[in-house]
Amino acid sequence: MRVGIPMTLSFFTFYPLWKPFFEGLGAEVVVSPISNKALLDEGVKETVNDACVPIKLLHGHVSALKDKVDILFLPRLVSLDGKNTLCPKFLGLPDMVRYSISELPEIIENRLDMKKSRFELYRFMFRVGQRFTDNKLQILRAIWQARYNFSRYRKLLLHGLTPAEAFPLLESGEEPDKAAETGDAIKLAVLGYPYALYDNYVSVGLLKKLKEHGVNVVTPEMVSEKDLKKMSKTLPKNLFWYYSNRVVWAAQHYLRDQTVDGMIHVTAFGCGPDAMTNRLIELEAKENSQIPLMSITIDEHTGEAGVATRVEAFVDLLKRKKGIL
Amino acid sequence: MKISFPYMGTSHIAISYLLENLGHEVIYPPKPTKKTLSLGVQHSPEFACLPFKILMGTYLEAVEAGADSLTTSGGFGPCRAGYYGELHKRILHDMGYPVKMLVLEPPLMAPLTFYRNVKSLVRPTSSWTNFYRVFRVAWEKLRALDELEGLLHELRPLAVSKQQITKTYERGLGYIDDAGSVSKVLEAKDAALQDMRAVPVDETFTPLKIGIIGEIYVVLEPFVNHDIEKMLGDMGVYVHRSIFLTNWTKDNAVSNGEKDIRAMAVPYLNQLVGGHGQNSIGETVIYANKGFDGVIQLAPFTCIPEIVAKSIMPTITRDKGIPVMTLFLDEQTGRAGVETRMEAFLDLLKEKRNKQEAI
Numbered sequence: 001m002r003v004g005i006p007m008t009l010s011f012f013t014f015y016p017l018w019k020p021f022f023e024g025l026g027a028e029v030v031v032s033p034i035s036n037k038a039l040l041d042e043g044v045k046e047t048v049n050d051a052c053v054p055i056k057l058l059h060g061h062v063s064a065l066k067d068k069v070d071i072l073f074l075p076r077l078v079s080l081d082g083k084n085t086l087c088p089k090f091l092g093l094p095d096m097v098r099y100s101i102s103e104l105p106e107i108i109e110n111r112l113d114m115k116k117s118r119f120e121l122y123r124f125m126f127r128v129g130q131r132f133t134d135n136k137l138q139i140l141r142a143i144w145q146a147r148y149n150f151s152r153y154r155k156l157l158l159h160g161l162t163p164a165e166a167f168p169l170l171e172s173g174e175e176p177d178k179a180a181e182t183g184d185a186i187k188l189a190v191l192g193y194p195y196a197l198y199d200n201y202v203s204v205g206l207l208k209k210l211k212e213h214g215v216n217v218v219t220p221e222m223v224s225e226k227d228l229k230k231m232s233k234t235l236p237k238n239l240f241w242y243y244s245n246r247v248v249w250a251a252q253h254y255l256r257d258q259t260v261d262g263m264i265h266v267t268a269f270g271c272g273p274d275a276m277t278n279r280l281i282e283l284e285a286k287e288n289s290q291i292p293l294m295s296i297t298i299d300e301h302t303g304e305a306g307v308a309t310r311v312e313a314f315v316d317l318l319k320r321k322k323g324i325l
Numbered sequence: 326m327k328i329s330f331p332y333m334g335t336s337h338i339a340i341s342y343l344l345e346n347l348g349h350e351v352i353y354p355p356k357p358t359k360k361t362l363s364l365g366v367q368h369s370p371e372f373a374c375l376p377f378k379i380l381m382g383t384y385l386e387a388v389e390a391g392a393d394s395l396t397t398s399g400g401f402g403p404c405r406a407g408y409y410g411e412l413h414k415r416i417l418h419d420m421g422y423p424v425k426m427l428v429l430e431p432p433l434m435a436p437l438t439f440y441r442n443v444k445s446l447v448r449p450t451s452s453w454t455n456f457y458r459v460f461r462v463a464w465e466k467l468r469a470l471d472e473l474e475g476l477l478h479e480l481r482p483l484a485v486s487k488q489q490i491t492k493t494y495e496r497g498l499g500y501i502d503d504a505g506s507v508s509k510v511l512e513a514k515d516a517a518l519q520d521m522r523a524v525p526v527d528e529t530f531t532p533l534k535i536g537i538i539g540e541i542y543v544v545l546e547p548f549v550n551h552d553i554e555k556m557l558g559d560m561g562v563y564v565h566r567s568i569f570l571t572n573w574t575k576d577n578a579v580s581n582g583e584k585d586i587r588a589m590a591v592p593y594l595n596q597l598v599g600g601h602g603q604n605s606i607g608e609t610v611i612y613a614n615k616g617f618d619g620v621i622q623l624a625p626f627t628c629i630p631e632i633v634a635k636s637i638m639p640t641i642t643r644d645k646g647i648p649v650m651t652l653f654l655d656e657q658t659g660r661a662g663v664e665t666r667m668e669a670f671l672d673l674l675k676e677k678r679n680k681q682e683a684i
Contacts, residue, residue, distance in 0.1 A: 048635050050626070050627070085599075088403050088404070088630045088633055089629055091599070092602065092630075092636075095595075095636075096633055099639070111596075240402025240403050269372075271627075272372070273405060275372035275374075275377075275405070276373070276405050276408050276412055279416070283416070
């Protein structure tokens with residue numbers, strides 16, 4: 001059995017959990033190709049025009065996968081922390097895809113709602129596992145393996161690695177090099193959703209470009225759960241969406257920490273939650289610090305040169321401010 | 326407290342009665358205009374939805390007019406409107422208006438906050454018994470307003486003079502506005518309904534029937550939707566609106582109602598997606614089953630729950646044979662454009678009906 005996982009949305013959060021899990025169940029995991037223009041164009045064709053780029057892209061990934069797999073993994077992610085939900089598009093995701101793209105294979109659209117109980121993630125995996133095998137022991141073993149891999153992955157991210165850097169280490173079992181942070185370089189917090197930041201095509205190579213400029217980059221995934229939780233108490237009212245909250249809390253963390261020289265918020269054109277997230281970060285930055293903030297909005301028409309120019313200018317400004325240019 | 330609140334349809338008649346009789350000075354913001362909108366757009370995030378921008382503009386006009394407190398509804402997502410009160414407050418504070426924001430959170434979700442805010446509305450200017458009395462009158466007014474509007478939608482396509490029915494309705498609103506007790510409200514309502522029924526109608530005419538669904542604010546506030554119900558009524562269409570303020574408040578704030586609507590949505594979308602998204606699906610199915618000619622979905626630009634719903638609509642149209650037109654509204658939307666699209670949609674529905682009659 002070939003299970004298809006699209007390389008977008010929750011992929012960068014969960015892939016190291018799903019891969020060993022499905023392999024433990026005896027399935028073969030097929031991942032869609034790295035995002036590219038053809039994929040996005042295909043997605044734009046299939047999706048309602050009002051949707052955001054990540055959702056359009058997802059439709060492209062699903063189209064690329066549908067003839068190559070026996071079953072598609074598109075779970076309905078409702079809550080990942082037991083408190084907040086995800087953006088409505090995640091909630092309606094399997095339905096949007098099913099009614100937009102024809103001739104799809106079977107879809108695993110089980111609901112993951114951690115509001116139900118603390119162990120909901122494992123119960124969810126168990127329910128999914130039962131579609132593959134009747135052998136309960138095998139499912140449990142697959143969950144165990146997956147869990148182990150997943151916690152290693154999270155540690156690697158906290159260590160300052162991006163998913164692209166962490167994935168090969170998970171495969172080889174190697175330890176990461178000592179952090180190559182250089183003392184005088186500037187440090188930037190790049191805020192945004194994993195599917196915008198770590199998808200090189202969506203972010204028009206932003207992280208790579210920053211590293212080329214000798215910038216040390218930190219992201220929301222590099223802030224510990226404990227620190228995020230602390231920040232969740234600093235706002236009179238938190239947002240309602242899992243990823244948005246983590247972006248805001250990470251912003252709060254870096255603002256208070258005062259170790260970053262600047263912040264970049266990456267957001268998708270027409271992203272509903274980000275209209276709130278972005279202004280909230282702006283207001284927090286204005287009230288609580290002197291840290292410069294730049295927002296980059298991306299959509300299917302974003303050109304690499306435009307972003308490159310803005311990023312360069314921003315980095316130069318920060319370097320000058322710090323006196324290293 | 327010099328208090329103000331946002332407009333939504335005719336609800337200001339009931340809300341201002343409530344606040345005034347609790348002893349507050351009500352600052353009436355002008356009804357939303359182009360100026361309100363442009364003021365709001367200027368100070369709102371670009372991708373916030375139209376309701377956010379209009380409310381932003383309304384608040385700015387209200388604080389300019391001297392309001393020191395604002396009251397609005399809250400919520401806990403996944404629709405972002407639940408965060409609007411909080412963000413509006415922060416933007417206003419950032420602009421240098423130290424205004425007090427009373428966000429009425431759903432009583433069942435945040436009983437303490439709800440109580441505290443209601444208490445600051447009630448006291449020290451009034452007593453709880455007075456509050457109960459005034460609240461009942463306001464609620465009765467809301468119900469009367471909804472009833473009047475329902476009848477207006479029924480009569481408008483049939484009325485010989487569209488102007489006359491509109492005028493009579495507006496006079497009726499005045500009766501409700503003037504009434505000061507529950508029994509007076511009921512009397513006023515009956516009088517208004519009677520007046521409206523007395524307007525001459527053309528009984529032989531069978532209007533097209535269209536259901537209006539979508540996000541509550543753009544459905545209820547005529548300024549935002551270019552008075553689409555009047556537009557359609559004047560074109561001789563019977564419009565049935567899925568949301569009225571009283572049923573919405575009862576179903577969403579107090580009890581967990583609307584189960585039957587949601588049940589109809591389940592085959593297509595088995596998940597609450599916030600806002601009115603799942604309802605929009607369920608209501609479309611219901612309108613199809615009731616033999617309506619078409620459905621118009623109204624939503625603010627970038628409204629995600631409605632985008633999710635929209636992506637599912639073509640399948641319902643195919644399954645149930647009901648045409649659905651979606652209008653995403655933003656500050657760029659012009660009346661002429663809406664009108665043209667309406668006319669085209671009506672032509673399509675008429676042709677469909679003629680074909681069915683021919684068979």
